[in-house]
Amino acid sequence: MLVLLVWQLGLFLQADAQIPDECIFSNTYRDPENADINVTCGTQYMDLSIYICPIYNSQYNESLMALNNQFKNPVCFGKADWTVTPPVLRFRFPINETSLSACGNNFQITNQVGTGEFADYSKVEFVNISGMVMSVDPSAGMITYRPQIHYIFSCKYPMQYLLNNTQLSVSGVNVAIRDNNGSFISTLSMELYQDAGYQNPLTIPPTGLNLKTKIYVSVKATNLTEKFNLLLDRCYTTTGPFPMQTNYYDLFVGCNRDPQTKVEENGVSQRAHFSFEAFRFIEHKNLTVSTFYLHCVTRLCETSTCSSLLPVCNGQKRRRRAATDVPANATITSQQIRVGQQTTDAESKPTYHTASSAESIASAFSSLLFSLLLAVCATKYD
Structure with missing residues (x-):
């Protein structure tokens, strides 16, 4: 008192x-x-x-x-x-x-x-x-x-x-309004990996990845309050580093997704995981290496309501904005991804069933047949 x-x-x-x-x-x-x-x-x-x-x-x-x-x-x-x-x-x-x-x-x-x-x-x-x-x-x-x-x-x-x-x-x-392009509560990062355990970072050689190489993507929020999870609304690729481009290819948008894309974790924690296979843009058909960038539209969701924001894939699809309408400051972009013209190591090795090999075998067979005919003729005259 x-x-x-x-x-x-x-x-x-x-x-x-x-x-x-x-x-x-x-x-x-x-x-x-x-x-x-x-x-x-x-x-x-x-x-x-x-x-x-x-x-x-x-x-x-x-x-x-x-x-x-x-x-x-x-x-x-x-x-x-x-x-x-x-x-x-x-x-x-x-x-x-x-x-x-x-x-x-x-x-x-x-x-x-x-x-x-x-x-x-x-x-x-x-x-x-x-x-x-x-x-x-x-x-x-x-x-x-x-x-x-x-x-x-x-x-x-x-x-x-x-x-x-x-x-x-x-x-x-x-x-x-202060911090015009600042982050809300947390920081966001995108990493590419070469294994399903997301342990080994993906190394891209100068000659590019082989076609159909599996690329594992991890998007993660750090220093984030436990009230929120991370939700990817859409991930797509462009040939240039900027998200808002007319030439793009969607990996997934709601229920629509590329056949080779697999979403493993989204909206259930403070990280999101998915994978896709390396491909080439047709416009790069005359180039040795095709280059593109991966973009993901991200947002936060309250942990108890995240499930209601995920798309219900039973024939009804929620509307999604076109790539050109997505605000650039709501999108995170990957490093440059390069893909070469070859497919797998086995397919890139020299093969032995080539046209030149077939011609050599035919020539050797003809020489053997000719030698046998000469031997038959010589025996007959003897």
């Missing part, structure tokens, strides 16, 4: 501190308004910026404002910035499960029919992060003359692995 009284006394003394000069001469030294909060929905952090002078005008200060009433946790307080005009109170917290739960922010998964850039998706999942910055009244008595202050904020993220800037929405008045 004594500790609580000392804490309340400290808050009271801080609240009665002198009004800063920056606020006395500021046009924001007034009653608080909803528009006083500015929210930045970044891909790695959420930033809140609140005019601080209205807070002082209501007989509070930065030490009496915290996230979601978490006044006993130091990380849930903001920092006053008196270097800008007008001065503001800033909050910043990473977009990860630990940080969000520490200060009591809400973390909710929702889904809806895709719109805008995601109009071709029958269902798109979103992460809605919301909370409140609120004041604590240091008054020790039964009544107070201080008004309660609270600012509500939220950010809505589409569950694409890499975010499209136009898809962010926020409850504040002003929205700023």
